[in-house]
Structure formats: structure tokens, C-alpha cells
Amino acid sequence: MELFAEGLRRALALLLAGDPEVLSIAALSLRVAVVATGLACLVGVPIGFLVGTTQFWGRRAAITALNTMLAFPTVVVGVLVWGLLARSGPFGGAGLLYTWWAIVLAEVILAAPIAAALTAAAVQGVDPRVRRTALTLGAGPWLVHWTVAREARFALFGAVVVAFGRVIAEVGAAMIVGGNIRHQTRTLTTAVALSTSQGDFALAIALGLVLLALALTVNVLLHLFQGRGDAGRA
Amino acid sequence: MLGARDLRQRYAGRTVVDVPSLDLEPGTVTALVGPNGSGKSTLLRLLAFVESPAEGTVLLRGRPVQTAAARRAARRDVTLVEQHPLLFAMTVAENLRYALTARRQRDPDAAGRILQALDRVGVADLANRAARQLSAGELQRVALARALLLRPRALLLDEPASAADRGARSALAEVLTALHKEEVTVCLASHQLEDAYRWSSRVLALADGRLAPVTPENLFRVTLPPGGGPRVVRAGPLEFLVVTETSGPATLAISPDDIIVSTAALQSSARNQFAGGVVAVSDDGHGHVRLVVDVGTPLVVRITPAALAELGISLGTRVHLSVKAMAVRVI
Numbered sequence: 001m002e003l004f005a006e007g008l009r010r011a012l013a014l015l016l017a018g019d020p021e022v023l024s025i026a027a028l029s030l031r032v033a034v035v036a037t038g039l040a041c042l043v044g045v046p047i048g049f050l051v052g053t054t055q056f057w058g059r060r061a062a063i064t065a066l067n068t069m070l071a072f073p074t075v076v077v078g079v080l081v082w083g084l085l086a087r088s089g090p091f092g093g094a095g096l097l098y099t100w101w102a103i104v105l106a107e108v109i110l111a112a113p114i115a116a117a118l119t120a121a122a123v124q125g126v127d128p129r130v131r132r133t134a135l136t137l138g139a140g141p142w143l144v145h146w147t148v149a150r151e152a153r154f155a156l157f158g159a160v161v162v163a164f165g166r167v168i169a170e171v172g173a174a175m176i177v178g179g180n181i182r183h184q185t186r187t188l189t190t191a192v193a194l195s196t197s198q199g200d201f202a203l204a205i206a207l208g209l210v211l212l213a214l215a216l217t218v219n220v221l222l223h224l225f226q227g228r229g230d231a232g233r234a
Numbered sequence: 235m236l237g238a239r240d241l242r243q244r245y246a247g248r249t250v251v252d253v254p255s256l257d258l259e260p261g262t263v264t265a266l267v268g269p270n271g272s273g274k275s276t277l278l279r280l281l282a283f284v285e286s287p288a289e290g291t292v293l294l295r296g297r298p299v300q301t302a303a304a305r306r307a308a309r310r311d312v313t314l315v316e317q318h319p320l321l322f323a324m325t326v327a328e329n330l331r332y333a334l335t336a337r338r339q340r341d342p343d344a345a346g347r348i349l350q351a352l353d354r355v356g357v358a359d360l361a362n363r364a365a366r367q368l369s370a371g372e373l374q375r376v377a378l379a380r381a382l383l384l385r386p387r388a389l390l391l392d393e394p395a396s397a398a399d400r401g402a403r404s405a406l407a408e409v410l411t412a413l414h415k416e417e418v419t420v421c422l423a424s425h426q427l428e429d430a431y432r433w434s435s436r437v438l439a440l441a442d443g444r445l446a447p448v449t450p451e452n453l454f455r456v457t458l459p460p461g462g463g464p465r466v467v468r469a470g471p472l473e474f475l476v477v478t479e480t481s482g483p484a485t486l487a488i489s490p491d492d493i494i495v496s497t498a499a500l501q502s503s504a505r506n507q508f509a510g511g512v513v514a515v516s517d518d519g520h521g522h523v524r525l526v527v528d529v530g531t532p533l534v535v536r537i538t539p540a541a542l543a544e545l546g547i548s549l550g551t552r553v554h555l556s557v558k559a560m561a562v563r564v565i
Contacts, residue, residue: 129316129318129319130320132279132284132314132316132320133322135283135284135309136284136312137384138313138333138337138384
């Protein structure tokens with residue numbers, strides 16, 4: 001218990017003092033998580049929509065593949081992206097390895113299947129009459145999709161939250177492709193791993209609490225945003 | 235206006251709709267009657283272009299509608315109101331506005347038009363209510379108003395009175411009369427024969443996805459004895475052998491096309507045989523002959539003019555009527 005109390009004290013002290021290193025680590029974590037979640041949703045949500053609403057050959061296989069990708073070990077994705085971005089790899093020339101963009105890329109690969117699988121489940125759960133009603137009222141394909149999405153908005157919102165959670169808490173891939181470089185690619189999770197390996201458990205706990213506080217803030221903001229979006233509808 | 239040719243729909247290998255030919259004319263109200271699961275809703279969804287058939291085509295203004303783009307264009311002329319209609323999670327007025335937006339019907343007086351449509355079915359006072367808080371009857375009326383707002387050329391109504399109270403029924407009757415005057419093609423599905431006859435100019439029976447015309451003369455109110463399979467049922471002066479799995483109060487319907495006319499008693503597989511004199515011979519308006527035969531009660535039969543000439547049938551001719559047990563439909 002002593003350890004946790006000490007961790008809490010250190011966390012408060014670091015935050016209240018506005019420790020520039022902790023703030024920059026937290027800022028990077030947030031930036032990576034927001035960009036990666038945004039990109040993952042940009043890729044995953046349309047795929048999920050397609051899989052969830054249209055009938056095509058191999059649809060079941062696609063759903064199984066998506067669900068399997070949810071269990072992708074993060075270190076495997078890390079190694080995969082490392083292989084792609086390493087100087088000898090196919091995209092080595094881009095010079096992205098050990099930059100925050102490399103972390104974003106790995107996180108997008110991890111989070112996009114989550115966004116896709118949860119979107120597919122969300123739109124599959126929508127009453128089939130929603131689509132039919134929109135169609136019979138004369139809606140074009142985009143308005144039909146938009147109408148279905150609006151009916152599934154709570155579940156879709158859940159997909160975004162879960163994708164964000166996966167990204168902000170991820171450590172394995174971020175460590176491998178980011179390299180945990182101070183002031184450049186050190187995120188809260190890689191910093192926690194480093195502090196633990198150095199024996200500074202209190203700092204590790206303090207950084208962990210910062211991470212939780214960050215996740216809480218983002219989720220509260222998302223909820224407020226969602227609540228406002230819903231206020232117009234009775 | 236709206237029609238079907240060789241239209242078939244299958245769900246999981248089972249044929250649920252099998253309609254070789256159907257034509258719905260402007261200004262007419264056609265009723266589809268049949269028990270639950272007879273394919274009424276599926277047929278309406280096919281005619282509304284919200285479902286694609288497994289085989290065959292739906293025709294709009296005589297032209298086959300086959301591609302996705304053609305179906306999309308066709309949906310601008312046809313609107314379906316489902317048995318359990320869905321309103322989106324907005325206010326009633328917003329739901330109607332959505333319909334206008336969906337059809338890109340920009341109208342400076344949209345608000346006025348919306349209120350007018352709601353007023354037509356007597357629910358103008360619900361305009362600002364949350365759609366998801368309406369009762370089933372209110373929901374059905376608002377959904378009808380939403381469909382009317384779009385001024386479709388063909389309106390398909392699935393069990394429009396299933397949740398209707400008396401007010402809603404009279405509002406629906408008024409709407410149907412007005413649509414008739416506006417030359418709108420209306421097709422409604424109902425499992426209530428009384429409703430079908432009250433509201434429509436033509437009644438078609440649907441059983442296991444197949445259509446057959448019904449005339450009021452060939453309908454019999456009966457009480458089916460308990461049990462399943464073939465049963466003898468008494469209907470007024472007649473006795474029918476019927477094959478059905480249902481029991482209790484029901485209506486037997488015999489399509490005028492399913493009755494075989496002969497001048498002598500037949501040795502055939504038809505289990506129901508009646509004899510009587512021809513009391514009326516007329517043209518049915520579609521190139522066929524309509525016979526009324528008094529077999530203790532009048533039965534209507536449809537035959538070709540060639541068959542009439544060949545059998546030498548005229549008023550007073552004594553004929554034999556044969557009906558297969560399977561052709562006696564239970565509604």
C-alpha cells in the first residue's frame with residue numbers, strides 16, 4: 001500500500017508542479033491516441049459498415065477475420081511494422097521508424113479492426129425496418145447509411161471509445177516501433193515500462209495514474225459531446 | 235401502373251412469393267388477403283422496390299425495373315407503409331420533414347404541407363410529439379401521413395388497420411376514397427376479409443405466396459373442426475373437403491379460376507363435386523366468361539369463351555362443378 005500512496009503523492013506532485021517532461025510525455029500519448037483513433041475509425045468504420053450492411057461472397061469469412069484481428073498480439077504488430085519501416089524493409093526509405101508516426105501506424109493496425117468489428121456489430125443490430133423505411137421514403141444510398149448510423153449512434157460511439165482505449169493503453173508495439181526515445185517517442189505506457197524496469201515503481205504508478213486521468217478526461221469529453229448531439233432528438 | 239411478371243422470392247430456399255402475373259391499375263384499390271405468413275408483406279416489399287426478387291420482375295408503368303439504379307428511381311413513385319411502421323427517433327414533424335428531404339422535394343411551405351398531411355389522417359395535434367412515444371394506432375396514422383405527404387403514384391399499405399381504432403378506420407376510408415379520385419394506385423394487405431371488401435375494388439387471395447382472385451359469392455364462413463389434414467366442413471347447403479392445418483373460425487375461399495365445369499359428372503381427383511343450373515352468363519371485362527351456377531348457393535366460375543362454346547353452356551344449362559380439396563383456400 002505504501003507504494004501506491006507514494007505513487008499517488010508523486011503523481012499529484014508531478015501534475016501540480018507541471019513537470020515539463022511528464023506533460024510532454026502525456027501530450028505525446030494524447031496526440032498519438034487521438035490521431036491513431038481518428039485514422040483507425042476512418043478506415044475501420046466504413047469497412048464495418050460494408051461488412052455489416054451488405055451481402056457479398058465471403059462476408060462470413062470477413063467477419064471471422066475481423067474478429068480474429070481483435071486478438072492480434074500487440075508485439076506481433078510491432079514487429080510487423082518494424083519490419084516494414086526498418087531501413088532494409090520495403091518502406092525503410094520513408095525514415096519513419098522511431099518516430100511518433102511509426103507508433104500511430106502500429107496503433108491504427110491494432111485499432112482499425114476494433115472499429116470495424118464493433119461497427120459491423122452495431123449496424124447489424126439496427127432494426128431492419130430503419131433501412132427499409134429510409135429506402136421507401138426515397139433516400140439515396142448515402143442518406144440510408146447516415147440514417148442507419150444515426151440509429152446505431154450509441155453503439156458506434158462505443159466503438160470509438162474502445163478503439164481509443166486500446167490505443168492509449170498499448171505498450172508493446174509502441175515500444176518496438178517508437179523505441180521509447182526521450183522527448184521524441186516516449187509515451188506514458190513506454191515510460192511506465194521503463195520506470196518499472198529501472199525499479200522506480202512510484203514514478204511508474206504516478207505515470208499510470210496520469211494515463212488514467214487522461215483517459216477519463218477524454219471519455220468525459222466524448223460523453224458530453226454525445227449528450228449534446230442527442231439533445232435535439234426527443 | 236405497377237405490376238409483376240413471373241415474380242418469385244425465396245428465403246433460405248423456401249419460395250415465399252410466386253406470382254406469375256399481377257397488374258395494379260391507377261385509381262384502383264386492390265386488397266391482398268391471406269393468413270399470416272402467406273407472403274403478403276414480402277409481395278408488398280417487392281412491389282415497393284425495397285427488396286429484390288429472386289426471379290422475375292416488377293413493372294412500373296409497364297416497364298421492367300431490374301437494376302439497382304432503376305429501383306432507386308422507381309421508389310420515387312411508390313411508397314410502402316409497413317404493418318409495424320418505424321418512425322425515427324425525432325419528433326413527428328421532423329419525421330415527415332425527413333421524408334421530404336429524402337425525396338429532395340424542396341418546398342417553401344414544407345411546414346404547411348406537413349401539417350396538412352397530418353391533418354388528413356386526423357393527427358395534426360401530434361406534430362411536436364416525440365415519435366417513439368406514440369401509441370401503435372397513432373404510429374400507424376403518422377406513418378400513413380408521412381406516405382401521403384410524398385404524393386406517391388402508388389401506395390402500398392400492409393395491414394393498415396391492424397392497430398386502428400374507429401377514428402383511424404374512418405380516416406383511412408376517407409383517404410382511400412380521396413386516393414381513388416387522385417388516380418393513385420393502392421394495394422393493401424389484410425387478413426380481414428371484411429376490411430378487404432370494404433376498402434377495395436378487387437380482392438386477391440394469397441396462400442403460400444400464390445395469388446388467386448376471390449369473389450364474395452365464393453366465400454364461406456365456417457368453423458373448422460379441430461385436428462389437422464383433410465376435413466369435411468359444412469358451409470351452408472354445401473359440404474367441402476378441405477386440407478388445412480388450422481382449426482376454429484375461418485373463411486373458405488374458392489377462386490373462380492380453380493373450378494372445373496363439365497356437363498357430366500367427372501371421374502376425377504377433385505374431391506368436391508356439385509351440380510346445378512347456370513343462372514348468369516356475363517363477360518368479366520378481361521376477355522373471360524363469368525358464370526354463376528346455383529348449386530344450392532351461387533358459385534362464380536371463370537372460363538374461356540372457347541370452353542363456353544364447346545360445352546354449349548347457356549342460361550339454365552345444368553352443369554357439374556369440380557373443386558380439388560387443395561383449391562379450397564382457408565383464410
